Amino acid sequence: MPKRRILIVDDEPDVRTILRATLAPHYEVVEAQDGLDAAQKLDVVEPDFVILDVMMPLMDGFETCRVIRSQPRWKEIPVLFLTALSSRKDIVTGYEAGANLYLTKPFDPARLLRVVQHFFEEKNLPYQRKKYTVEEIQNLEHAESVEYASARARANAEAASVGPTAAPSPEPKESAGAPQEKAWYEGKRVVGRAETEEAERQKQAEMRARAMSPRPPRPRVLVVDDEEDLTAICAIALEGEFEVATANDGIQAVEKITLYEPDIIVLDAMLPKMSGYQLCQSLRRNCRFKRTPIIMISGKSSPRDREYALRLGATDFLAKPFSAEDLVTRLKTLISQPGFQIHPKSISGEQMVAEEKRRRELEEREDKFLRKQESELEKFLRENQ
Missing domain, CATH: 3.40.50.2300 (Response regulator)
Structure with a gap:
């Protein structure tokens, strides 16, 4: 059976080394050096379990866990906090942020391993196939550190140049002695109209094709x-x-x-x-x-x-x-x-706009709810003074 994958998030290289040595014989292990690094790696690493330090620069573990939980795909991923913070308040904060387990440093590597193994045995979580192996992830990280991923090809949106329209030829006057000339002209007019209509159809087709073609990507x-x-x-x-x-x-x-x-x-x-x-x-x-x-x-x-x-x-x-x-x-x-x-x-630009709109509406509903609660509390306090 394939090994489950664990993401270790800690800013101390020594701690990451100990955790890797403890877990690697039983699990695939990928490391992240801070909260941003962890959040950015989630979709590529696809971990089955996250071990998360709390006291990290930039963004602490509590905030990192909230960011992870805010992403629908990772809302249920198991998270274990491993931290030197051991007060009751810190433990409560950890579980409120979304932790499944909470262990304090200094830690016993053997005990940590037993806790992780017991969690997997108890929950009996199904194994999820991964897009990348650990080696491929490491190679991808190295490639990105040397050179960015290939940019999207910009679509060519140059409009086809259209030349000036020629003025219509004057219609020749009809003469009694020139039926052949009239027949020639009428034939030319029909052919000319057909050519004009065909050119117009081609022009309309080009315009529709340009309208339907993907827009050049915007930064x-x-x-x-x-x-x-x-x-x-x-x-x-x-x-x-x-x-x-x-x-x-x-x-x-x-x-x-x-x-x-x-x-x-x-x-x-x-x-x-x-x-x-x-x-x-x-x-x-x-x-x-x-x-x-x-x-x-x-x-x-x-x-x-x-x-x-x-x-x-x-x-x-x-x-x-x-x-x-x-x-x-x-x-x-x-x-x-x-x-x-x-x-x-x-995600596309349209999806980003929709997500921003959803977030704004959610914030507005939360603000409205909080204002209502505050108003009711103030009313209660006034009535019971």
Whole structure:
């Protein structure tokens, strides 16, 4: 029987080495160095079980688990937290985030193995066939770290040039002595009309073919900023020439980067939950996004701030406040660079728009529910003072 596959997520190489040595004789093992790396690898690795550290840079294990659970395909995947956090509050937080099991460090490797084996025996989960072997995954990661995946071929949307239309020839006057000339003209007119109609049919067919042919792929841009007005303005300014999604904090950005696979990221330096600097650093360590253009935006615009952003891996730096035209110009400059590519996506632009709409509607319903609950609570408190 094929081995089940376990994804180990921990920022400490020594811990990953111990876990691999413990589990590899019984399971296939794949490693991830942080939450973003884990979320990005899920669809390729297709793990049967995840072992997740909590105290990691960029995004902690609790947030990583929530990101994993937010994806329908991985909503039920078994997750074991392995962490030094041992308080009752931390354990409750872990299970609320979606954990199936919770073990504390330092850990006994033999006990960990027994826990994992018992879980599989008790749940009797069916084995899922994988698209890639572990070796193929390693080769794929190496290939992506050297060179990005092949870009989609851009469709040729050039319109066929149409020459100027010739003016109609004047109809010759009828003369009593020229019946043969009239017959000749009438015949020519019928033939000419047929040729014109055929040309028109061909023109209409070409227009229909162009309309039905796939549009050239547009670059996909993710705009990340905690100011919702700014992200909304950017989305409106960019939506004609780009596929656009937005995020308002670092954790949401990680989730959407993993799901939408943007070609360019516009990233605010100062974000809640996770700074843009931290996210930029993590992206540059990730084989899939290490070359993705990143425009860092910030209200701090000194030469030192710009130098710091570029040193962390930003491709460009844009100081706030900026106009929509400034952003469009920077984006056009990036996509005109020789090395820029539009990469194949797991979901289409239409699917992304539908998903963004679904998320907005869900957030609006949640906000409406919370406001109603707060209103009822305030009413209850007033009546019982």
